[in-house]
Amino acid sequence: MGKGQVLYTKAKTLIPGGTQLLSKRPEMFLPDFWPAYYSKAQGCKVWDLDGKEYIDMCFMGIGSNILGYANPDINNAVKQAVDNSSMCTLNAPEEVELAEVLTELHPWADMVRYTKSGGEAIAVAIRIARASRGKDIVLFCGYHGWSDWYLAANLSEDSALDGHLLKGLSPSGVPRGLTGTSNPFNYNNLAEFYELIEKFEGRIAAVIMEPLRNNFPEDDFLKKIRETTKHQDIILIFDEITSGFRLNCGGAHMVLGIEPDMAVFAKAISNGHAMAAIIGKKDIMNAAQGTFISSTNWTERLGLVAAIQTISKYKELNLDKHLNHVGKLVQDGWKKSAEYCNLKIEVSGINPLGHFEFCHNNRMELKTLFTQEMLKRGYLASNAFYASYSHTEEIISKYIKDVGEVFSFIKTAMDDEGVQNSLLGPVCHSGFQRLT
Numbered sequence: 001m002g003k004g005q006v007l008y009t010k011a012k013t014l015i016p017g018g019t020q021l022l023s024k025r026p027e028m029f030l031p032d033f034w035p036a037y038y039s040k041a042q043g044c045k046v047w048d049l050d051g052k053e054y055i056d057m058c059f060m061g062i063g064s065n066i067l068g069y070a071n072p073d074i075n076n077a078v079k080q081a082v083d084n085s086s087m088c089t090l091n092a093p094e095e096v097e098l099a100e101v102l103t104e105l106h107p108w109a110d111m112v113r114y115t116k117s118g119g120e121a122i123a124v125a126i127r128i129a130r131a132s133r134g135k136d137i138v139l140f141c142g143y144h145g146w147s148d149w150y151l152a153a154n155l156s157e158d159s160a161l162d163g164h165l166l167k168g169l170s171p172s173g174v175p176r177g178l179t180g181t182s183n184p185f186n187y188n189n190l191a192e193f194y195e196l197i198e199k200f201e202g203r204i205a206a207v208i209m210e211p212l213r214n215n216f217p218e219d220d221f222l223k224k225i226r227e228t229t230k231h232q233d234i235i236l237i238f239d240e241i242t243s244g245f246r247l248n249c250g251g252a253h254m255v256l257g258i259e260p261d262m263a264v265f266a267k268a269i270s271n272g273h274a275m276a277a278i279i280g281k282k283d284i285m286n287a288a289q290g291t292f293i294s295s296t297n298w299t300e301r302l303g304l305v306a307a308i309q310t311i312s313k314y315k316e317l318n319l320d321k322h323l324n325h326v327g328k329l330v331q332d333g334w335k336k337s338a339e340y341c342n343l344k345i346e347v348s349g350i351n352p353l354g355h356f357e358f359c360h361n362n363r364m365e366l367k368t369l370f371t372q373e374m375l376k377r378g379y380l381a382s383n384a385f386y387a388s389y390s391h392t393e394e395i396i397s398k399y400i401k402d403v404g405e406v407f408s409f410i411k412t413a414m415d416d417e418g419v420q421n422s423l424l425g426p427v428c429h430s431g432f433q434r435l436t
């Protein structure tokens, strides 16, 4: 056992669930063998507690580090802000500067509020929307964080959130009184959406969704949602926490040509520093004054500085071009390697946020084996790749060569019915599972 796994065993006795983020649980990757903790990270290189070096070819700070880890430009700006104090009795002027940057990028939006993480920003957006319309019901599509308003969907029907990115999220601790307030529909399923619109007519405050994630909108899906919400005075909120700043400098909705009433950003806007922003139209955002939304650390300066620098660097580098280019190289590499080895995989996602699934019965075993064998070759790898500026063509081509080797190893193990025997530990988890 490496030092990381030893520490993680201790963590589980001190921290319920072991970590603060489901997606960072080692069980989600390679139970018993994932390095679990980092000592330092730079670009796309990561060093674990034993000093072993890896290339991060999966989640790059769970989607946060589009410029790579410890980017010198962002870090220098942040270090200067540390020296001038990250906190004060007075406000940080960067609050106004970042608001200007975000509203310039999204001319439909007039005003901005901040939080520090994505889920709380979404909770703020929902509160503002409900306050603005004086209505309770929310329709949603996709994953939007941990808060009560969202998990309430699982109060009505245990499986309501299945298919919404993370299956099996337990609503234990969410007040029963919220039953029926949040209602899910699936992406590209207009029939489900219209059914909910009819069922809750006159009671809906907001529709919240990612403008795109694994799929592009089909049959004018977003356009029709926009038309209906506009017609019925329902606030349309785009959750751009993961989709934003990948295809373009700003929300993906700008590329799709559909303007919401509010949008929420986090993760990529600040290259790994804690920051989130809610942007929206003036008449809606002003409802934030009629309800109480206020927190000390939302005024902290480092996230603001990091966001301003990250967006400026994004523009300077035309970062979207690089993210699309290397993301496509990886997706093409997965496809070609699988084809060559006669493995069936399905690749999905926009270029900068690629993903593949093994199309065989034992897909979780195969995914675990992939991670295990890639780890041996010095990669933090899973069945997803989030592109960053630090992923060069050279790194990608070496990675694709190694993927080819591992796919071929997997195929041989499958043919010999030896997948289980090749696994050194348990199969990885998917979705939410209690850790016992």
Ligand code: PMP
Residues within 6 Å of the ligand: 117, 118, 119, 120, 122, 143, 144, 145, 146, 210, 239, 240, 241, 242, 243, 266, 267
């Ligand atoms: N919405 C979406 C679309 C997300 O991808 C995430 C994070 N994976 C969240 C909300 C929650 O953000 P956070 O983890 O920062 O609370």
